[in-house]
Amino acid sequence: MTLPTYEVFAIKYAMRDARRTNHFLGGDPHDAPMPMDYFVWLIRNSDRTYVLDVGFTAEVAAQRKRVMLRRPAEGLAKLGVDAKSARDVIVSHMHYDHIGTFGDFPQARFHLQDDEMAFVTGRHMCHKQLRHSFEVDDVVGVVRMLYDGRVQFHDGDDELAPGLTIHRIGGHTAGLQSVRVHTKRGWVVLASDASHYYEHFEQGRVFPTTFDIGGVLEGYDKLHRLAESPQHIVPGHDPLVMQRYPAASSDLEGVAVRLDVMPK
Numbered sequence: 001m002t003l004p005t006y007e008v009f010a011i012k013y014a015m016r017d018a019r020r021t022n023h024f025l026g027g028d029p030h031d032a033p034m035p036m037d038y039f040v041w042l043i044r045n046s047d048r049t050y051v052l053d054v055g056f057t058a059e060v061a062a063q064r065k066r067v068m069l070r071r072p073a074e075g076l077a078k079l080g081v082d083a084k085s086a087r088d089v090i091v092s093h094m095h096y097d098h099i100g101t102f103g104d105f106p107q108a109r110f111h112l113q114d115d116e117m118a119f120v121t122g123r124h125m126c127h128k129q130l131r132h133s134f135e136v137d138d139v140v141g142v143v144r145m146l147y148d149g150r151v152q153f154h155d156g157d158d159e160l161a162p163g164l165t166i167h168r169i170g171g172h173t174a175g176l177q178s179v180r181v182h183t184k185r186g187w188v189v190l191a192s193d194a195s196h197y198y199e200h201f202e203q204g205r206v207f208p209t210t211f212d213i214g215g216v217l218e219g220y221d222k223l224h225r226l227a228e229s230p231q232h233i234v235p236g237h238d239p240l241v242m243q244r245y246p247a248a249s250s251d252l253e254g255v256a257v258r259l260d261v262m263p264k
């Protein structure tokens with residue numbers, strides 16, 4: 001049996017201005033602008049559709065001073081996906097910018113690592129420094145979905161469908177997972193925040209918001225093992241993704257790019 005392939009898209013839904021010193025543990029000798037993009041991802045073929053992460057709401061964008069460009073569900077709609085009837089959402093981790101619009105996906109089952117739920121409801125959240133990237137309403141919302149039978153837990157690496165696997169990496173949060181997808185150009189790895197920018201996994205540098213530095217560094221090795229080549233690793237927040245990959249269609253320039261074709 002030949003392995004199925006999927007189309008993969010990154011949809012940009014928000015952005016913010018920042019500087020290089022904001023993005024590297026220990027700072028950076030070059031103090032220059034380094035803006036951040038915010039994405040959700042779509043994985044689909046004729047049989048299956050998966051959404052990876054659901055972004056934040058406009059309310060949280062205003063509180064945290066992020067520039068909201070479109071609700072993630074609106075971005076998905078531009079690619080023909082109706083969030084209201086989506087069946088499967090993979091949650092890379094529960095930071096506010098990855099889980100906030102879960103309410104827009106009322107039919108979906110949410111795929112989450114055991115370790116992430118334990119992390120966001122356990123002793124580490126006693127510390128302001130570790131909980132500041134989470135929203136308590138998101139955590140409570142996911143607990144409600146759990147009691148509604150809509151959370152699918154995974155422990156480590158797992159196969160969701162032929163050609164689609166998830167991989168616990170940890171590091172950034174205790175239960176972060178990345179996604180590996182079989183495409184016509186080979187195995188693509190959607191790192192999400194296992195690597196915020198290309199520079200993190202390419203140079204072994206660490207983003208300041210980190211639970212476990214060792215886990216982050218081990219994670220880079222794992223990304224390399226999982227991906228067909230370094231050009232098959234897609235970081236979670238890098239504006240270069242929008243430059244290196246082609247627009248999903250001519251009317252989606254600056255909104256969504258295709259990741260199942262080789263980057264420039």
Ligand SMILES: [Zn+2]
Pocket residue numbers: 095097098193236237
């Ligand atoms: Zn993030």
